[in-house]
Amino acid sequence: xxxxxxxxxxxxxxxxxxxxxxxxxxxxxxxxxxxxxxxxxxxxxxxxxxxxxxxxxxxxxxxxxxxxxxxxxxxxxxxxxxxxxxxxxxxxxxxxxxxxxxxxxxxxxxxxxxxxxxxxxxxxxxxxxxxxxxxxxxxxxxxxxxxxxxxxxxxxxxxxxxxxxxxxxxxxxxxxxxxxxxxxxxxxxxxxxxxxxxxxxxxxxxxxxxxxxxxxxxxxxxxxxxxxxxxxxxxxxxxxxxxxxxxxxxxxxxxxxxxxxxxxxxxxxxxxxxxxxxxxxxxxxxxxxxxxxxxxxxxxxxxxxxxxxxxxxxxxxxxxxxxxxxxxxxxxxxxxxxxxxxxxxxxxxxxxxxxxxxxxxxxxxxxxxxxxxxxxxxxxxxxxxxxxxxx
Amino acid sequence: xxxxxxxxxxxxxxxxxxxxxxxxxxxxxxxxxxxxxxxxxxxxxxxxxxxxxxxxxxxxxxxxxxxxxxxxxxxxxxxxxxxxxxxxxxxxxxxxxxxxxxxxxxxxxxxxxxxxxxxxxxxxxxxxxxxxxxxxxxxxxx
Ligand SMILES: [Fe+2]
Numbered sequence: 001x002x003x004x005x006x007x008x009x010x011x012x013x014x015x016x017x018x019x020x021x022x023x024x025x026x027x028x029x030x031x032x033x034x035x036x037x038x039x040x041x042x043x044x045x046x047x048x049x050x051x052x053x054x055x056x057x058x059x060x061x062x063x064x065x066x067x068x069x070x071x072x073x074x075x076x077x078x079x080x081x082x083x084x085x086x087x088x089x090x091x092x093x094x095x096x097x098x099x100x101x102x103x104x105x106x107x108x109x110x111x112x113x114x115x116x117x118x119x120x121x122x123x124x125x126x127x128x129x130x131x132x133x134x135x136x137x138x139x140x141x142x143x144x145x146x147x148x149x150x151x152x153x154x155x156x157x158x159x160x161x162x163x164x165x166x167x168x169x170x171x172x173x174x175x176x177x178x179x180x181x182x183x184x185x186x187x188x189x190x191x192x193x194x195x196x197x198x199x200x201x202x203x204x205x206x207x208x209x210x211x212x213x214x215x216x217x218x219x220x221x222x223x224x225x226x227x228x229x230x231x232x233x234x235x236x237x238x239x240x241x242x243x244x245x246x247x248x249x250x251x252x253x254x255x256x257x258x259x260x261x262x263x264x265x266x267x268x269x270x271x272x273x274x275x276x277x278x279x280x281x282x283x284x285x286x287x288x289x290x291x292x293x294x295x296x297x298x299x300x301x302x303x304x305x306x307x308x309x310x311x312x313x314x315x316x317x318x319x320x321x322x323x324x325x326x327x328x329x330x331x332x333x334x335x336x337x338x339x340x341x342x343x344x345x346x347x348x349x350x351x352x353x354x355x356x357x358x359x360x361x362x363x364x365x366x367x368x369x370x371x372x373x374x375x376x377x378x379x380x381x382x383x384x385x386x387x388x389x390x391x
Numbered sequence: 392x393x394x395x396x397x398x399x400x401x402x403x404x405x406x407x408x409x410x411x412x413x414x415x416x417x418x419x420x421x422x423x424x425x426x427x428x429x430x431x432x433x434x435x436x437x438x439x440x441x442x443x444x445x446x447x448x449x450x451x452x453x454x455x456x457x458x459x460x461x462x463x464x465x466x467x468x469x470x471x472x473x474x475x476x477x478x479x480x481x482x483x484x485x486x487x488x489x490x491x492x493x494x495x496x497x498x499x500x501x502x503x504x505x506x507x508x509x510x511x512x513x514x515x516x517x518x519x520x521x522x523x524x525x526x527x528x529x530x531x532x533x
């Protein structure tokens with residue numbers, strides 16, 4: 001057994017789970033002592049009536065809806081966050097409620113920050129620069145994958161510097177996460193598959209990277225078990241609320257895990273593929289995960305063997321290395337099944353990534369913060385090699 | 392009582408290291424490649440050291456420029472910490488990621504760019520104690 005020299009485990013988010021909970025979480029709202037909520041959400045969710053459901057719940061709990069900002073797009077930009085914060089300020093909001101996927105929650109974090117502290121978003125780039133709590137934030141995820149409802153990180157696009165800025169601060173962590181699996185019942189197959197693979201990637205990377213601890217390991221392990229058991233069913237039987245519950249829980253468990261130990265080379269590549277070629281985050285992770293696992297195999301053989309066991313593989317009689325390899329093979333098979341069932345892409349060429357762009361993607365990936373936490377030093381040539389093999 | 396008596400003592404010791412590093416043909420160019428203005432803001436005793444690896448160096452035998460005390464340069468990265476933490480950092484006794492987590496060091500600016508510099512500054516951890524010995528400052532060695 002080897003324990004880290006130092007680790008911290010801190011979970012400021014109150015996590016509540018329940019079928020239908022997004023329609024009534026008044027008990028939790030009462031404790032936040034807020035009166036005017038500013039909703040941050042995505043336009044298409046109106047067609048499912050999800051923001052409306054949350055607004056009704058807020059009003060029933062005596063919290064006025066100060067505004068509903070539904071302009072969030074995948075990979076929100078600085079200007080959008082600053083405009084949202086301005087609207088929230090004018091509306092006199094004293095709390096921010098995110099309803100949506102990872103981008104909505106990250107945008108809400110940026111809005112809560114600017115609403116509470118003022119200034120420009122770029123002023124807060126860094127790590128733990130805030131010194132006091134922000135106006136409380138509530139996160140209600142409508143996908144099962146991002147984990148952002150329990151993390152201290154917000155990633156926002158900055159077109160001016162052609163990069164993503166990262167805000168990392170414990171005070172950015174939402175005060176309340178409302179997990180309602182009913183919100184994910186109608187999630188299309190391909191999004192279910194992609195977000196589920198994002199959750200699996202969070203868990204696997206959190207489990208092996210340099211900042212992992214016994215606490216993050218325990219949560220990552222359970223997330224891997226749940227995703228491995230339930231993801232295919234979530235795609236084929238999307239209306240099954242038990243299956244959706246398990247995926248929602250797995251996603252949040254993985255979120256808490258990677259909020260502590262961070263992610264690694266797979267996310268580094270996925271962020272670059274998203275930034276330069278607009279590859280959907282979960283799909284990029286799914287395609288790169290087996291390659292990233294192979295890349296790190298030598299550095300974490302025992303842990304990858306454990307990952308294989310969490311995935312439900314019978315590794316009796318196998319060496320640690322063979323067990324680890326069986327786990328990697330399992331991920332490839334899972335991707336193949338998700339391709340057949342949900343149309344998840346299995347190669348970068350299928351999502352319009354031009355081969356001649358791979359070198360610049362590799363270059364951009366090298367500047368990603370995730371690379372620092374990877375268990376093995378990341379080398380640009382080898383990143384390019386992985387991207388080429390995944391093409 | 393911390394390691395440094397006053398601001399001047401802080402500049403003498405940490406400055407001793409930075410002056411050597413900016414002339415070091417192995418480390419200097421690697422830092423210069425980052426293209427950043429980095430300011431270390433120290434507390435107890437108060438002081439600030441600015442490292443400019445963005446603009447051309449002030450003399451031909453160095454790879455970047457250093458400023459001790461207040462400077463008008465706008466920093467890309469601002470690192471705030473107690474002077475004792477700074478001292479222990481350059482002795483290689485501080486895990487930067489843990490220190491950021493614990494708010495022993497507050498970093499403002501593009502964090503990935505700072506983390507990328509860590510491998511390049513690895514050799515300085517061995518240089519600093521040697522420099523302290525040369526300066527006759529052995530007593531503040533850990
Ligand atoms: Fe992710």
